[in-house]
Amino acid sequence: AQTVTQSQPEMSVQEAETVTLSCTYDTSESNYYLFWYKQPPSRQMILVIRQEAYKQQNATENRFSVNFQKAAKSFSLKISDSQLGDTAMYFCAFMKDNDMRFGAGTRLTVKP
Amino acid sequence: DAGITQSPRHKVTETGTPVTLRCHQTENHRYMYWYRQDPGHGLRLIHYSYGVKDTDKGEVSDGYSVSRSKTEDFLLTLESATSSQTSVYFCAISATGYQETQYFGPGTRLLVL
Numbered sequence: 001a002q003t004v005t006q007s008q009p010e011m012s013v014q015e016a017e018t019v020t021l022s023c024t025y026d027t028s029e030s031n032y033y034l035f036w037y038k039q040p041p042s043r044q045m046i047l048v049i050r051q052e053a054y055k056q057q058n059a060t061e062n063r064f065s066v067n068f069q070k071a072a073k074s075f076s077l078k079i080s081d082s083q084l085g086d087t088a089m090y091f092c093a094f095m096k097d098n099d100m101r102f103g104a105g106t107r108l109t110v111k112p
Numbered sequence: 113d114a115g116i117t118q119s120p121r122h123k124v125t126e127t128g129t130p131v132t133l134r135c136h137q138t139e140n141h142r143y144m145y146w147y148r149q150d151p152g153h154g155l156r157l158i159h160y161s162y163g164v165k166d167t168d169k170g171e172v173s174d175g176y177s178v179s180r181s182k183t184e185d186f187l188l189t190l191e192s193a194t195s196s197q198t199s200v201y202f203c204a205i206s207a208t209g210y211q212e213t214q215y216f217g218p219g220t221r222l223l224v225l
Contacts, residue, residue, distance in 0.1 A: 045155075
C-alpha cells in the first residue's frame with residue numbers, strides 16, 4: 001500500500017515570508033495524482049493544489065506552488081508571501097484510482 | 113464550494129449503541145467517500161461508493177457499514193459503537209472517481225463514551 005510521510009509536524013513562518021512544507025511518498029505506481037489540502041481551525045478540508053504524476057511541469061495556484069520530484073518521490077509545497085489566513089494544518093495526499101492516502105499533516109503557524 | 117452537508121455535526125453516544133451518520137450532496141456526483149480523521153494519522157478511507165447500491169471497502173472498514181439508496185445520500189453506520197471509533201468523520205465526493213479531485217464536507221465529531 002502507498003504511504004505518505006510528512007516529516008515536519010509543526011512549522012512557523014513570519015508574515016510575508018516564504019515557507020516550504022515537505023512530503024514524500026512510497027509507491028510502485030507510475031500514474032497517480034498528488035494533492036495538498038489545507039485544514040484551518042474550522043476543520044473544513046480545502047484543496048490547495050493538485051499535481052498529475054504524468055506532468056513534468058510543477059503545478060502553481062497563485063501564491064502556492066509545488067516542487068514535484070517523481071524519481072525522488074517528493075512533493076513539497078511552497079507558500080510565498082505568507083498570510084495570517086494561511087495558518088492551518090496542511091495534508092499531503094496520494095491518490096491512485098479511488099485509494100487516497102494522506103500524510104499525518106504539518107501544522108503551519110503564520111506569525112504577524 | 114461543493115454542496116455537501118453532514119448530519120449530525122456533533123454526537124455523543126455510549127459504547128454498544130448503533131450510530132448512523134449521513135452525508136448529503138447536491139452536486140449529483142457519482143462517487144462518495146467516508147473518512148475518519150485521528151491525530152497522527154491524517155485521514156483514512158473507511159468505505160466509498162461508486163453508484164447507487166455500489167460500495168467498496170477502504171483502509172479501515174472493520175466495524176463500519178455503509179448504504180447508498182439514492183445518488184445524493186451516503187450513510188455510514190456503526191453497528192455497535194466502540195471508544196476506538198471516537199473520531200472526526202468526513203464525507204467527500206467526486207464527479208467521476210479515478211484520479212478526480214475529492215471535495216469534502218464539514219465533518220462530524222463523534223464521541224463514544
